[in-house]
Amino acid sequence: MWKILIAGKGGSVIKNKKCIQKLSKYMPEASLAIAKKKLEQLQDIITQSAEFGEEIGQIIAQLRKVAAPSNEPFLFTSVLTENEALLRAVFRDCEDIEFRTFDAGNRKALLVYLKGMCDTSNLERNVLKSLMGQTSPTNANTVNALNGLNDMKAISEQILGSASVRIVKKANTLIEAIMAGNALLLIDGLAEGASIAAVKHVKRDISAPYNEYALQGPDEAFNEEINDNIALIRRRARDTNLKVHIMRVGERTKTSVAVLYVANLVKPGLVEEVKRRIGLIKKDKLLNSATIDQFIVDHPWSPFPQTQTTERPDKMLAALYEGRVGIIVDGTPVEILVPCTYNVLMQAPDDYTMQPIVASLIRFSRNAAAFLAIYLPAIYVAVVSYHPGMLPTTMAISIAELRARTPFPSFLEAIMMEILLELIQEAIIRLPLKLTGAASMIGAFIIGNTVVQAGLINPLLVVVIATTAISSYSMPSYHFSMALRWTRVPMLILASMLGLYGVILGVLAITIHLCSLRSFGESYLGGMFNVDLLSDWKDSVVRLPAKLLKERPKEFGAQDQIRIGDSDGQSGS
Amino acid sequence: MVKKKIMGFMVLCFLCLLIAGCWDRRELQDRNFVLGVAIDMADAGEKPGLDPEQAIKVKEAETFVQPNGKKRYRLSLQLLKFATGGAGKDETSTYVISNIGESFFEMVRDMLGQSSRSLWFEHLQVIIISDAVLKQTGLADIVDFFKRDSEMRSRIKVYVTPGTARSLLEYEPPSKEAGGVYLADLIRLHSRNNHIAGSRTDLGYTVGYLDSKSNILLPRIEIADKVVKLGGSAVFKKDKFVGYVDGYAVAGLKFMYGTEESAIVATDCPDHPGHQMAFELFRDDTKLTPHVDGDTIYFTVDINMYGNLGELQCDTRQDDTLDPQYIRRLEVAFAEEIKQNVLYADRVFRKEMQVDSISRFAGKLKAYEPKTWAKIQDQWDEIYPTVPLIVSVNVTIQKVGSHK
Numbered sequence: 001m002w003k004i005l006i007a008g009k010g011g012s013v014i015k016n017k018k019c020i021q022k023l024s025k026y027m028p029e030a031s032l033a034i035a036k037k038k039l040e041q042l043q044d045i046i047t048q049s050a051e052f053g054e055e056i057g058q059i060i061a062q063l064r065k066v067a068a069p070s071n072e073p074f075l076f077t078s079v080l081t082e083n084e085a086l087l088r089a090v091f092r093d094c095e096d097i098e099f100r101t102f103d104a105g106n107r108k109a110l111l112v113y114l115k116g117m118c119d120t121s122n123l124e125r126n127v128l129k130s131l132m133g134q135t136s137p138t139n140a141n142t143v144n145a146l147n148g149l150n151d152m153k154a155i156s157e158q159i160l161g162s163a164s165v166r167i168v169k170k171a172n173t174l175i176e177a178i179m180a181g182n183a184l185l186l187i188d189g190l191a192e193g194a195s196i197a198a199v200k201h202v203k204r205d206i207s208a209p210y211n212e213y214a215l216q217g218p219d220e221a222f223n224e225e226i227n228d229n230i231a232l233i234r235r236r237a238r239d240t241n242l243k244v245h246i247m248r249v250g251e252r253t254k255t256s257v258a259v260l261y262v263a264n265l266v267k268p269g270l271v272e273e274v275k276r277r278i279g280l281i282k283k284d285k286l287l288n289s290a291t292i293d294q295f296i297v298d299h300p301w302s303p304f305p306q307t308q309t310t311e312r313p314d315k316m317l318a319a320l321y322e323g324r325v326g327i328i329v330d331g332t333p334v335e336i337l338v339p340c341t342y343n344v345l346m347q348a349p350d351d352y353t354m355q356p357i358v359a360s361l362i363r364f365s366r367n368a369a370a371f372l373a374i375y376l377p378a379i380y381v382a383v384v385s386y387h388p389g390m391l392p393t394t395m396a397i398s399i400a401e402l403r404a405r406t407p408f409p410s411f412l413e414a415i416m417m418e419i420l421l422e423l424i425q426e427a428i429i430r431l432p433l434k435l436t437g438a439a440s441m442i443g444a445f446i447i448g449n450t451v452v453q454a455g456l457i458n459p460l461l462v463v464v465i466a467t468t469a470i471s472s473y474s475m476p477s478y479h480f481s482m483a484l485r486w487t488r489v490p491m492l493i494l495a496s497m498l499g500l501y502g503v504i505l506g507v508l509a510i511t512i513h514l515c516s517l518r519s520f521g522e523s524y525l526g527g528m529f530n531v532d533l534l535s536d537w538k539d540s541v542v543r544l545p546a547k548l549l550k551e552r553p554k555e556f557g558a559q560d561q562i563r564i565g566d567s568d569g570q571s572g573s
Numbered sequence: 574m575v576k577k578k579i580m581g582f583m584v585l586c587f588l589c590l591l592i593a594g595c596w597d598r599r600e601l602q603d604r605n606f607v608l609g610v611a612i613d614m615a616d617a618g619e620k621p622g623l624d625p626e627q628a629i630k631v632k633e634a635e636t637f638v639q640p641n642g643k644k645r646y647r648l649s650l651q652l653l654k655f656a657t658g659g660a661g662k663d664e665t666s667t668y669v670i671s672n673i674g675e676s677f678f679e680m681v682r683d684m685l686g687q688s689s690r691s692l693w694f695e696h697l698q699v700i701i702i703s704d705a706v707l708k709q710t711g712l713a714d715i716v717d718f719f720k721r722d723s724e725m726r727s728r729i730k731v732y733v734t735p736g737t738a739r740s741l742l743e744y745e746p747p748s749k750e751a752g753g754v755y756l757a758d759l760i761r762l763h764s765r766n767n768h769i770a771g772s773r774t775d776l777g778y779t780v781g782y783l784d785s786k787s788n789i790l791l792p793r794i795e796i797a798d799k800v801v802k803l804g805g806s807a808v809f810k811k812d813k814f815v816g817y818v819d820g821y822a823v824a825g826l827k828f829m830y831g832t833e834e835s836a837i838v839a840t841d842c843p844d845h846p847g848h849q850m851a852f853e854l855f856r857d858d859t860k861l862t863p864h865v866d867g868d869t870i871y872f873t874v875d876i877n878m879y880g881n882l883g884e885l886q887c888d889t890r891q892d893d894t895l896d897p898q899y900i901r902r903l904e905v906a907f908a909e910e911i912k913q914n915v916l917y918a919d920r921v922f923r924k925e926m927q928v929d930s931i932s933r934f935a936g937k938l939k940a941y942e943p944k945t946w947a948k949i950q951d952q953w954d955e956i957y958p959t960v961p962l963i964v965s966v967n968v969t970i971q972k973v974g975s976h977k
Contacts, residue, residue, distance in 0.1 A: 388604065388693075394751075396606070397653060399601055400655060401655045409598075498594055
């Protein structure tokens with residue numbers, strides 16, 4: 001068809017073009033979209049078949065002898081040597097795995113564990129000694145007893161001295177248990193294994209929080225070990241309603257993720273939603289909680305953090321008792337709290353240790369700082385470039401005199417200053433600790449002094465940008481202060497193009513965005529302006545004395561609103 | 574596809590910003606601050622220190638071709654000179670440019686030929702009008718440009734000077750403030766200096782009075798050598814300049830209208846003539862009331878004043894300021910002085926000038942006796958000089974500041 005069209009009307013270029021444009025009309029399969037789609041499908045098939053090939057190779061290697069269900073690599077047999085061969089096939093090239101064969105009574109037994117992840121002295125004491133002890137002649141009775149026991153359950157109940165023993169028949173579960181640091185016990189003649197908990201691996205001690213320091217408060221912070229982290233929470237609340245649900249995320253790493261909540265407080269449906277969103281995560285590996293964060297938030301493109309992150313167990317516990325849900329991720333000392341709103345980001349641990357009236361003033365100035373951090377440079381540029389009539393005369397004169405020495409328009413000046421500031425901040429974060437002092441000193445000299453003396457930037461702008469930076473540093477949440485830092489750049493551009501009109505447009509856009517932003521169903525900023533939630537101001541705009549904070553924040557819809565009173569802690573326990 | 578459309582729309586919006594944005598962006602330092610405006614007759618207010626020949630040349634250079642009119646006025650602008658020599662090296666100072674013509678707007682635009690940056694009036698502080706101009710034409714003609722232009726602000730101060738207005742712009746205050754700011758700030762404490770008619774005399778009120786055809790008071794400013802002084806007032810009947818009244822009449826007028834917030838009343842001590850004493854007014858309760866009795870109209874003003882004894886030069890002569898009788902005598906003396914002051918003001922304004930200042934009497938009559946007002950409002954200008962004013966003053970001294 002195409003050839004015919006070209007050949008038939010090849011004389012005129014314009015006609016030719018028309019023909020080519022219409023080609024997909026005559027031949028639907030020639031359309032670009034369809035071709036792309038098909039190409040994608042083809043790529044999918046290729047990757048899938050590559051995966052298939054890999055899997056098939058593995059299966060062939062392992063299951064040459066034994067038939068197994070489709071989701072299991074193999075089935076345990078009652079012959080120990082066969083089992084060992086199968087396990088060795090699974091763990092081939094994993095040279096940190098230890099296979100320990102020994103005699104238990106008159107039977108052969110096998111202990112399999114990862115060298116660095118297992119407490120060997122524990123295994124020696126509680127497994128090897130109790131099982132091998134049976135061979136000594138003095139214990140003839142127990143030898144007989146052991147020989148008489150024909151299932152793993154009985155052995156674990158009567159002979160093994162370990163605190164936690166799980167009888168497992170499924171190979172998959174067992175392999176996972178070994179990878180988590182448990183030891184696997186196999187005994188000849190039994191087609192099942194015992195997973196013995198003896199996990200012991202290198203980890204960091206509990207230390208003080210690095211980034212969320214509080215003047216007066218508990219100084220324990222989460223570390224990388226999920227069990228320690230849960231223990232830190234548990235230790236602070238002897239409450240059976242505090243529930244822990246552990247999930248596995250990451251197709252390859254199978255990282256533990258714990259969902260913590262207080263059963264009789266949390267808003268109905270919230271926990272299910274959190275579990276659902278975590279369950280939907282498709283990722284090969286999970287190295288930090290931020291990945292979870294990006295998968296479960298509603299608006300990943302917003303600069304504003306929609307989950308609260310904390311290093312502090314006390315902060316997490318306080319949040320749990322307000323009806324929120326905590327997510328602890330194995331391997332990360334920074335844990336997640338949802339839902340997250342502007343109000344909770346403005347709360348710092350120190351607010352609760354200070355006098356309420358002092359804390360209220362600080363809360364107020366913190367809110368003002370959030371405003372300044374976004375809008376101050378924009379307002380400065382708008383006023384200086386478009387509306388200097390708004391300034392008091394003497395101030396206008398002094399600004400004009402300062403500005404007269406600098407050659408650039410105020411917008412360029414502000415952008416230059418912002419870039420300089422960002423560079424210094426970035427350098428200080430990236431540099432080794434010993435060099436940060438030098439970097440900040442150079443930064444301070446460049447910004448504070450030389451740039452002004454060189455006539456590149458006027459001193460007032462330095463004051464404005466420094467105020468903005470200090471304002472954004474005063475945010476309790478680092479992610480929120482980063483969001484403020486991000487937001488002020490588009491604001492600056494709007495202000496430089498449209499003046500105060502642009503600033504107001506920006507204020508509207510940001511306010512609307514923040515009010516329509518939802519974190520697990522709760523409005524990000526809207527709660528602050530909602531008349532129904534006005535009572536939440538007691539612990540958001542100001543901070544009342546603890547005695548008067550009788551109710552939980554309504555914002556999070558806790559089932560039991562009363563914090564202090566009879567109904568607390570009664571229901572459901 | 575929808576995504577592409579949205580992206581395209583956003584790109585379009587951004588392009589609009591790039592093309593149409595910034596259209597009125599003019600950086601602060603690219604504007605020439607006009608801090609003061611002086612209006613003189615064309616043949617006055619030349620640049621000081623020129624010999625006549627040069628003056629003619631300068632005049633020719635400054636001006637422009639004007640096909641209509643006679644080039645009656647000289648407009649001088651006081652511009653800010655930026656101190657660019659680093660902090661503290663140069664003080665803020667100003668310079669003056671001027672032009673001759675008839676339309677103020679045209680003169681301002683023509684003056685761009687003398688200025689490297691745009692002339693910017695949003696921080697204009699003061700308009701000084703020479704009385705020579707006001708004798709030629711009405712105030713309304715002069716201020717029309719200033720009330721119409723969008724860069725003017727209501728709080729601009731308007732002064733009238735008997736000399737050349739330009740010389741006031743040339744004046745550099747020793748305090749090194751910008752000249753226009755200094756001149757405008759002179760009137761700021763008018764409520765504590767009862768020789769200045771300061772309340773409701775800025776451009777906004779003046780224009781308002783012009784619109785409502787009221788009579789107007791404007792502060793009078795004078796420069797002699799290096800002395801600038803604000804005092805007394807220029808009196809306008811509608812927009813026509815009538816003449817000046819002195820500070821004493823202004824004080825009396827303020828007592829009469831109750832517009833003073835604080836005042837010093839000084840008089841001779843009743844017991845020791847030749848020794849002055851002063852009363853510092855803190856609070857007053859003044860009531861100017863019209864009365865209609867048949868065909869007769871008369872006004873009463875009841876003044877109750879409360880304040881402190883601020884100065885008593887005869888204090889060492891063993892008079893006991895704690896003695897109520899003595900204080901009572903002082904109060905009577907002060908009341909008498911205030912009464913004389915009010916009567917003086919009444920005589921100056923009603924008899925000599927025949928101007929119902931800021932149309933306060935007319936306003937009172939209209940408010941209290943609307944029927945009478947309806948009948949006489951057309952003849953009010955003839956009736957006003959005949960309307961008697963009955964003054965009663967009561968002074969209470971609350972604190973004497975005595976220490977023994």
